[in-house]
Amino acid sequence: MIYEIPDGVCMTEGLRLAKLVVYGCQMNERDSETIAGYLGKAGYALTEDERGADLVLYLTCCVRGNAEDRALGNLGQAKRLKKARPGLKVGICGCMAQEGWVREALGGRLSWIDLAFGTHNIHRLPELLARLDSGERVVEVWDFPQEVVEDLPVLRKDPLKAFVNITYGCDNFCTYCIVPYVRGRERSRGVKEIEAECVEAAGSGVKDITLLGQNVNAYGKGLAPADGLERPDFPYLLGVLDEALPEGIRLRFTTSHPRFVDDRMIEAVASLKKVCEQYHLPVQAGSDKVLGMMNRGYTASGYLAMLDRVRKAVPGCAVTSDIMVGFPGETEEDFLDTLAVVEEARFDAAFTFVYSPRKGTAAEAMPGQVPEEEKKDRIKRLIDLQNRISLSVNRGLVGKVEEVMAEGPSEKDPGMWSGRTRTNKMVHWPETGVAPGRLVRVRIERARTFVLHGTREDRT
Template sequence: MNATTTKASAPAAAPQRQQQRGSYWITTFGCQMNKADSERMAGILEGMGFKPASDEHRADLVLYNTCTIRDNAEQKVYSYLGRQAQRKRANPHLTLVVAGCVAQQEGASLLRRVPELDLVMGPQHANRLDVLLTQVENGQQVVATGEHHILEDITTARRDSQVCAWVNVIYGCNERCTYCVVPSVRGAEQSRLPQAIRLEMEGLAARGFKEITLLGQNIDAYGRDLPGITPEGRRQHTLTDLLHQVHDVEGIERIRFATSHPRYFTERLIDACAELPKLCEHFHIPFQSGDDAVLKAMARGYTVERYRRILERIRHRMPDAAISADVIVAFPGETDVQFRRTLTLIEEIGFDQVNTAAYSPRPGTPAADWPDQLSEAVKVERLQELNALVERTARERSARYLGRIEQVLVEGSNPRDPSQRMGRTRTNRLTFFPASGPAKHPGGVGGRPSQPGDLVNVRIEQVRAFSLTGMPIS
């Protein structure tokens, strides 16, 4: 898993600053939920008077928002911490914080391993960062990993993008997949009220944001912890209902959602996505394995046939829809025949993108203690073969864009070539094009160079496995 860094960008809605406290640096490991948590914590820090640092090793406060899904991500955290602990021994005024899933999993044992730490806090405590840091400033070494109700807080996030924003709709996860540590570190499901979600989206629209991604560890479970039954006898609050309730927020041009679980992905949800114009034709639906016996061992709660039917329904309603997924290879006991079924499923479906991983035993999960663990050599071999297929399939899917005109939402400039803009199609393909096209193809909107937030029609002239290049047209 790659680490991302919270840097200075568009400021948040200005909170009341208490005092100048120095500079901060946040490094984020893992999933979109962690990235959203980091944006909220950055906003809290700026509200307290901290300012973004230009260098991790010069910051007065360093925060690592951690991921424990895979062992390599966890070990990377300890590597980063070792460098900062050495720094703190020379500079006792440095504040060192570990947040996120590793913090929740390890708790006080992190302090024994890295005694230089000032604060260890689980994901449910992200909105309490200011309170916890006040305790640190009063001389305490703090561990906050207890069960905690996540408070509504829609004003403090400092967004890394000026165009696209995450909006959490449900926290936690009630699933019990045998390989996954998420439920134990992120807690039980907690759905936000639709009114609060819509209010946050209206605030983002007022600040110029154009695209919203609704987030949940298992977003299809949204609302099942909220009270209410419709006259037809179904739950009053579902993801489908939420999409209808927030779709007409003025100023928001595109809406996405992630991450979905095949067990709860309904035809009603698919129909809503086909009928609501702002819903993008892009679905991230992990399948994890192409073999039913492996899925049963994983406790995923669906079959390969059930997964196929979902995708058939999506492509029936939205033929051009992009499908991305997650898959795990070398799960305990997985045979070569079962692995080949995963490869077959990928070829049959033709995914636009697949996030791949070799199984990594996580402490406290059932599968970690099973005796039929596969060797590292098998994991590496299968992952390499899988990745080669995924890239080939993605390239074949990209070929359909050649010569087409795609609507691209401009997110910014290409960091490798400032003369180019970059953005994404509705199907989530990263696309590059000149900020100002040639005279016969004036770039941007109304003939001016395109700017972040513009919707630009781009004729695709070059396709790659995971990105496109084209020319803006009037």
């Protein structure tokens, strides 16, 4: 569906300033680019200084408690700023706005907020801003998504990189996860619409495209049959994009649910030239008991067997993961099972986090909530182990020559240039002035936990 903005609602007199504060995942990063596009159409320029802003808008996340806590802390600061500057408008959007307790608070302790909308109606932002301009307090949060809306504006933060949504929502209902409740059930975009967005991005100078979905393996739900398939699936989409995009484009994707990684997907990643050798496969835990309580749909041995198939098909591919500690009922023995899986899996890197109860999820009411001190101890041990593994994996690249896409000067040393490998590893090498997006060859000479150092081999 293409949503037509009513005539006149985007046009305002004079330039105003908006600060957009973004929390959370790559889905929010992509949503922020659409919101920034709409703000530009409404006559706002983005600023980093909330003190001079006419509008401060918080794009929130509620997947973990610390993201909520940070947003609430910043909202407290905004309330004080608004008291000093009554003309300032403050808004909240994104996943937190979908939560029941936040919606109730918007009629109580958050009643000072001027604008609120959720994850399902970003396309209505121009009209919401017009109502805000007319002096109205605007709270519009939809309970459920409607049709997938196309032709959304985008104002990309990085000229080299693009995030492209292929699915929205999630149907897996892991017991700890709030995403299905705040992002809705799974919906897929059409193949032609995704292809058009990716081709447009490449035409504008983008060199690195990441396909986004809570579970990219679910792509195709609700779509009509295509090319002899009952429905176009994720491997089919990868093939279409690999053929449609010009040479020199890198194609990535996140996130893949381990339960749905099949041989068609593995073969697609192995055979398609533009698809990078990189998987993000959240294991979450290494205990079969805990995995069952999480409703993950696989066992530790099943996960490791899948990982073995991936690595045999794509030698040298990078695998990253998400790992949680302190899930309700997790014992020390369960945690040791997780460490054992991490040892065997040898992830290139992992996002590690402590379980935090999410309102309305099944895990919130489970017995056996783990004490905070035990969670802190376990997360430290997990991080220490993963950091040792990451360093060891990176040291295995010393002496090898890697294709690196130049990005720009190092943040810490302007005499060094930075870029990323096809497996998404950061590389620094001594040079300046390399055009962003150029592919160079760098021999790796030194490895650290999160970065590689080397010397360029192909300089002429």
